Amino acid sequence: xxxxxxxxxxxxxxxxxxxxxLVETVKDYAIVMLDPDGYVASWNVGAExxxxxxxxxxxxxxxxxxxxxxxxxxxxxxxxxxxxxREGRFEDEGWRVRKDGKQFWASVVITxxxxxxxxxxxxxxxxxxxxxxxxxxxxLQQQSRExxxxxxxxMQVWRGVVVAPLIxxxxxxxTQQFMERLLNRIVETNSPMxxxxxxxxxxxxxxxAQHLVETISAVRLLGAQVVLTGVQPAxxxxxxxxxxxxxxxxxxxSLAAGLLVALDMLNLQVVAKDLRS
Amino acid sequence: xxxxxxxxxxxxxxxxxxxxxxxxxxxxxxxQERVLDAMARQDCRGLVLDISTVQxxxxxxxxxxxxxxxxxxxxxxxxxxxxxxxxxxxxxTQLGLTMGKALTALDVDRAFDLLGALPxxxxxxx
Numbered sequence: 001x002x003x004x005x006x007x008x009x010x011x012x013x014x015x016x017x018x019x020x021x022l023v024e025t026v027k028d029y030a031i032v033m034l035d036p037d038g039y040v041a042s043w044n045v046g047a048e049x050x051x052x053x054x055x056x057x058x059x060x061x062x063x064x065x066x067x068x069x070x071x072x073x074x075x076x077x078x079x080x081x082x083x084x085x086r087e088g089r090f091e092d093e094g095w096r097v098r099k100d101g102k103q104f105w106a107s108v109v110i111t112x113x114x115x116x117x118x119x120x121x122x123x124x125x126x127x128x129x130x131x132x133x134x135x136x137x138x139x140l141q142q143q144s145r146e147x148x149x150x151x152x153x154x155m156q157v158w159r160g161v162v163v164a165p166l167i168x169x170x171x172x173x174x175t176q177q178f179m180e181r182l183l184n185r186i187v188e189t190n191s192p193m194x195x196x197x198x199x200x201x202x203x204x205x206x207x208x209a210q211h212l213v214e215t216i217s218a219v220r221l222l223g224a225q226v227v228l229t230g231v232q233p234a235x236x237x238x239x240x241x242x243x244x245x246x247x248x249x250x251x252x253x254s255l256a257a258g259l260l261v262a263l264d265m266l267n268l269q270v271v272a273k274d275l276r277s
Numbered sequence: 278x279x280x281x282x283x284x285x286x287x288x289x290x291x292x293x294x295x296x297x298x299x300x301x302x303x304x305x306x307x308x309q310e311r312v313l314d315a316m317a318r319q320d321c322r323g324l325v326l327d328i329s330t331v332q333x334x335x336x337x338x339x340x341x342x343x344x345x346x347x348x349x350x351x352x353x354x355x356x357x358x359x360x361x362x363x364x365x366x367x368x369x370t371q372l373g374l375t376m377g378k379a380l381t382a383l384d385v386d387r388a389f390d391l392l393g394a395l396p397x398x399x400x401x402x403x
């Protein structure tokens with residue numbers, strides 16, 4: 001550790017010494033100076049922590065050893081230096097390699113450092129380890145995919161009747177997936193009736209309604225009919241206020257009522273057991 | 278595509294035509310003619326178009342089918358499209374291809390049920 005300032009009267013800020021101290025001791029960023037050809041000229045504690053090399057091991061080595069092999073083969077390190085020299089700075093996120101061979105997801109900024117007369121003195125390279133954030137992002141994406149899978153089940157509830165409860169809002173990607181599932185299920189189960197329940201759809205807008213209408217016309221092309229169920233008061237109000245015309249679609253407020261419609265269309269009837277027999 | 282492949286089968290008072298898997302424009306036109314010929318020769322009250330093997334549907338196909346439905350209707354018959362594949366239905370919807378006033382059914386069996394259950398055309402049903 002460099003020596004600590006011994007008195008508060010020490011004018012810490014504004015001196016180049018204290019600035020050097022900051023760069024050398026900051027642990028969360030790897031702050032590295034490169035010479036104009038890309039050889040490491042200085043190293044800090046953060047760089048040692050993130051990349052694994054000690055200062056005496058790395059100073060004088062070429063900075064391409066931080067990159068994965070395939071990136072080196074594609075000439076990425078050189079390209080990045082050239083871009084930084086050309087544009088003044090270069091920013092990138094990608095996989096980099098530690099001394100022990102493990103990869104980490106890095107956010108890198110390379111800044112060209114020039115003398116007053118414009119000659120290139122070298123590069124400043126600031127690297128952050130964003131592996132955790134990257135993993136979190138990937139986990140989130142996977143989870144949202146899973147949620148999407150989970151939220152569009154299509155179940156057969158009677159011979160010839162399938163039910164598809166919709167939960168959450170319908171964007172075009174979900175519509176596509178929902179449509180595929182529903183239509184495939186209808187064909188698989190040879191069901192002429194499909195109940196689409198929108199009880200779990202919080203709000204409806206023109207786009208969602210459009211997606212619903214599209215799905216329903218695709219189902220009709222197959223030769224099946226859709227009953228839209230679970231139309232809540234708020235949804236009914238919104239539909240009318242938005243001027244969305246669903247008049248050629250059978251709609252019901254509850255799934256139970258929809259099921260009755262479906263059974264009726266299939267010429268089926270639910271009757272009470274005769275208790276006397 | 279050999280046009281001899283297209284057969285128009287008469288079953289009771291209905292016509293059954295199976296559309297080949299990958300029909301070109303000419304095949305579709307020939308199909309339309311044969312269907313109308315058969316409607317004229319044999320007094321039929323309906324047509325079932327089995328499209329369960331069709332994998333790709335283009336705008337020409339869609340338009341010809343819609344026209345055929347109208348023509349058959351003018352000759353006093355109803356048309357049912359039977360067995361459209363899920364993927365075809367999705368594509369057709371996304372491309373905005375409608376099949377005119379064609380009735381649809383999940384398969385040929387249900388198409389016959391449907392036509393059998395409907396009263397003959399011209400009895401004030403439409």
